[in-house]
Amino acid sequence: MTSPVDLRRRSRRPAWAGRNYSLLTAAAFVTNLGSHGALIAAAFAVLEAGGDGGDVGLVAAARTLPLVLFLLIGGAVADRLPRHRVMVAANALNCLSQADFAVLVLSGEAELWQMMLLTALGGTGQAFFSPAAEGMLLSSVEGEQASRAFAVFRMAMQGAAVGGAALGGAMVAAIGPGWVLAADAATFAVAGSMRAFLDVGHIPQRARGGGMLADLREGWREFAGRPWLWGIVVQFSIANAVVGAADAVYGPLVARDHLGGAGPWGLALGFFGAGTVAGALLMTRWKPRRLLLAGTLCVFPLALPSAALAVPAPISVLCAVMFLTGVTLEVFGVSWMTAQHPCERNLAVWPMTWYSERTGETSKGRTGLDWPACRPRKLRANSLLMTP
Numbered sequence: 001m002t003s004p005v006d007l008r009r010r011s012r013r014p015a016w017a018g019r020n021y022s023l024l025t026a027a028a029f030v031t032n033l034g035s036h037g038a039l040i041a042a043a044f045a046v047l048e049a050g051g052d053g054g055d056v057g058l059v060a061a062a063r064t065l066p067l068v069l070f071l072l073i074g075g076a077v078a079d080r081l082p083r084h085r086v087m088v089a090a091n092a093l094n095c096l097s098q099a100d101f102a103v104l105v106l107s108g109e110a111e112l113w114q115m116m117l118l119t120a121l122g123g124t125g126q127a128f129f130s131p132a133a134e135g136m137l138l139s140s141v142e143g144e145q146a147s148r149a150f151a152v153f154r155m156a157m158q159g160a161a162v163g164g165a166a167l168g169g170a171m172v173a174a175i176g177p178g179w180v181l182a183a184d185a186a187t188f189a190v191a192g193s194m195r196a197f198l199d200v201g202h203i204p205q206r207a208r209g210g211g212m213l214a215d216l217r218e219g220w221r222e223f224a225g226r227p228w229l230w231g232i233v234v235q236f237s238i239a240n241a242v243v244g245a246a247d248a249v250y251g252p253l254v255a256r257d258h259l260g261g262a263g264p265w266g267l268a269l270g271f272f273g274a275g276t277v278a279g280a281l282l283m284t285r286w287k288p289r290r291l292l293l294a295g296t297l298c299v300f301p302l303a304l305p306s307a308a309l310a311v312p313a314p315i316s317v318l319c320a321v322m323f324l325t326g327v328t329l330e331v332f333g334v335s336w337m338t339a340q341h342p343c344e345r346n347l348a349v350w351p352m353t354w355y356s357e358r359t360g361e362t363s364k365g366r367t368g369l370d371w372p373a374c375r376p377r378k379l380r381a382n383s384l385l386m387t388p
Contacts, residue, residue: 020140020198021149024133025156027191031091032160034187036269037168038098041177041184043252044262045105046115048177055112057249062116063123070127072216078132084198087136090129091192097121098185106178136198138337148284150337154330155280162273169266232296232336239302250309258312271319272305275326282327283334295335298328 046056078086101118104110141149171180223230255265288294301324308321 018140020136021153023194023198024137024140025153027194028153029156029160030187030194031191032157033164033167034184036161036164036273037171037180037266038184040165040168040252040262040266040269041172041180042101042115042119043249044172044256045101045110045177045181046112047252047256049105049110049112049115051112053249053253056252058112059115059119060249062120063126065123066120067123067127070124071130074128075131076216077128078135082200083132083136084195084200086132087129087195087198088192090125090132091188091195093125094122094129095185095188095192097125098181098188102178102181102185105176105181136200147287147334147338151280151283151334154333154337155277155284158273158276158280158326158330160273162270162277165266165269165273167266169262169264169269172262172266228292232292235296235299239299250306254309254312259315259318264315268315268318268322272322272326275323276330276333277326278323279327279330280334283331287338288335291335291338295332298331298335301325301328 042059043056046059074086097118101110101115104114104118137150137153168180171183251265251268252262255261255268259265259268304321304325305318308318312318313321
C-alpha cells in the first residue's frame with residue numbers, strides 16, 4: 001500500500017506549487033508569449049501604416065493613460081468581486097481588442113485613431129486585471145519558499161518573453177504584424193479559459209461597510225505613511241516611464257533605421273528576456289540580506305539600453321546590454337514581490353498586507369525586512385497607482 005509520504009516523494013511538483021499557483025503560472029506563460037510579440041507588432045503596424053515616431057508614441061500613450069486612470073478603480077473592484085472573474089473579464093476585453101486590431105491591420109485600413117482606441121481598451125483591461133492577478137498570486141503561496149515560488153513564476157513569464165519577442169520579431173519581418181496581433185488575441189482567450197478554473201474559496205469575503213472612496217482614502221494613508229514604499233514606487237515609476245518610451249518608440253525607430261528592422265529588435269528583446277530568466281534563476285538560489293536595497297540598486301542599469309540605442313550600438317553590443325539589464329531588473333522584481341508577500345495567512349490583497357501601528361518594537365518577517373509587530377491591516381489594492 002502506498003503511503004502519503006511515498007505519494008509526495010513521487011510528485012514532481014514542489015509542495016508550494018499548488019493548483020492555483022500552477023494555473024496562474026501557466027496562464028502567465030501563455031499571455032506573455034503573445035504580448036511580447038504584440039509589442040513589436042503594434043509598433044511596426046503603426047510604422048507600416050505610414051506613421052512616424054510620434055504616432056508610435058501616441059499609440060503607446062493610449063495604452064498607458066487608461067492604465068493609470070483605471071488602476072485605482074480596478075483595485076477596488078478586485079477587492080469586491082471574485083478575483084478570477086475579474087481576470088477572465090479583463091482577458092476577454094484584451095482578446096477582443098487585439099482581435100479587432102489584427103483585423104484592421106490585415107485589411108490594410110487601420111487608422112491612427114482606431115489603433116489608439118483599441119490599444120486604450122487593452123490598457124483598460126490590464127488596469128482591472130493587474131490588481132486581481134497580483135492578489136491571487138500572493139494568496140497562492142505561503143511558507144518559507146515564497147521567494148523561490150515568485151522567482152519560478154517570474155522565470156516562466158520571462159521565458160515566455162524570450163520566445164515571444166524573438167518569435168514575434170521574426171513573424172513581423174516574415175508575414176507582417178497583423179498575424180502576430182491575431183496570435184496575441186488567441187493567447188488571451190486560452191489564458192482566460194485557464195484562469196476561469198482558479199479557486200477563490202480560500203480568500204475571505206470582504207466585510208460589508210465602507211464605500212470605494214473610503215477605501216481609496218484608507219489606502220492612500222497607508223501608502224503615504226511609509227516613505228520607503230513610496231520612495232521605491234516613485235523611483236521605479238520614473239525609470240519605467242523612460243524605459244517604456246525607449247522600448248515602445250525609440251527602439252523600433254532605431255531598429256528600422258540602423259539595425260535592419262523588426263528581426264534584430266526582436267532579437268534584442270529576446271536577449272532581454274533571457275537576462276530576466278537568468279535573473280530569476282539567480283534569485284531561486286540567492287536571497288539578499290537587505291532585500292529591497294539590493295533590488296533598488298539593480299534599477300539603475302535600466303539606463304544602459306537607452307544609452308546603447310542613442311549611439312546607436314551594434315546589435316551584438318545592444319543584445320549584451322539588454323541581457324545584463326534583464327538580469328538586474330529581475331533581481332528587483334523578485335525582491336519586490338517577496339517583500340509584498342504577507343506574513344499571515346489569508347491576508348493577501350494587492351499588492352500586499354501590512355502590519356501597521358507600531359508598538360515600539362519590530363520583528364523580522366520572512367522577507368528579511370523589518371515589519372512592525374502589530375495587528376494586521378489591509379492596504380487596499382487601489383492604493384498603489386504606480387506600482388511596478
